[in-house]
Amino acid sequence: MAKKMDKNTLLVAVDFTSFSEKALVFASELAEKLKAELLVLHVIHDPAEAPGFYAQKGKKKKFLRSMEEAAEEMMEEFLAKMRKDHPDQLPIKKAVPLLVVGTPVTRILEIAEKEQAKMIIIGSHGRTGLSHLLVGSKAERVVQLSPIPVTVVKGPTQK
Numbered sequence: 001m002a003k004k005m006d007k008n009t010l011l012v013a014v015d016f017t018s019f020s021e022k023a024l025v026f027a028s029e030l031a032e033k034l035k036a037e038l039l040v041l042h043v044i045h046d047p048a049e050a051p052g053f054y055a056q057k058g059k060k061k062k063f064l065r066s067m068e069e070a071a072e073e074m075m076e077e078f079l080a081k082m083r084k085d086h087p088d089q090l091p092i093k094k095a096v097p098l099l100v101v102g103t104p105v106t107r108i109l110e111i112a113e114k115e116q117a118k119m120i121i122i123g124s125h126g127r128t129g130l131s132h133l134l135v136g137s138k139a140e141r142v143v144q145l146s147p148i149p150v151t152v153v154k155g156p157t158q159k
Contacts, residue, residue: 008036011117012095013108013142015042016078019123023153024082024092027121030151031091036118038095040079041111043104044071071099105141112148120150 012027014020024040031038044067075097082092100107112120124139143150 007116008034009039009115009117010034010036011039011041011108011112011115011120013041013043013104013120013122013138014075014078015123016074017123017125019125019153020078021082021085021123023121023123024095025086025089026151026153028086028089028091028095030119030121032089034118036091038091039098039111039115039117040075040095041098041100041108042071042075043107044068044099044101045104046101068099068101075099104138105145108138108142109145112146117148119148120146122150122152124152124154 010027010031012020012024014024024038027038030036079092079095079097082089086092098111100111102110108120108122111117120142122139122142124137139150139152143152
């Protein structure tokens with residue numbers, strides 16, 4: 001669990017992609033100006049909550065544990081890379097990582113409320129057209145449902 005954040009917290013939801021890197025850099029620059037802390041959140045999507053998935057009794061906990069271990073390693077590598085690539089960004093250096101299990105949109109909103117975040121910052125893959133309709137957009141759902149401001153940092157548009 002993350003340490004208790006100061007009142008001026010920006011929540012950055014990441015999936016370890018280049019889109020998340022752009023979002024974290026943007027959040028860091030904003031945090032510097034606002035004298036805010038960064039809470040870097042990754043939601044481990046519980047496969048039992050995905051439609052069509054049937055968890056075998058007793059194996060779900062073991063499977064989730066290995067997913068959590070992998071996500072923890074990915075978070076460490078992601079933040080290490082970001083700190084190395086952006087050594088002048090103090091908010092990235094001091095960023096607090098947090099891993100949670102659940103449905104991404106729901107958990108992002110719950111953690112933002114629990115931590116009293118002032119804003120949610122999330123990267124977007126920039127999908128349009130059919131791929132957007134098929135995949136949907138977590139960023140779009142967060143924007144629609146969030147009671148606090150959400151900044152979507154867009155990636156290049158895919159055609």
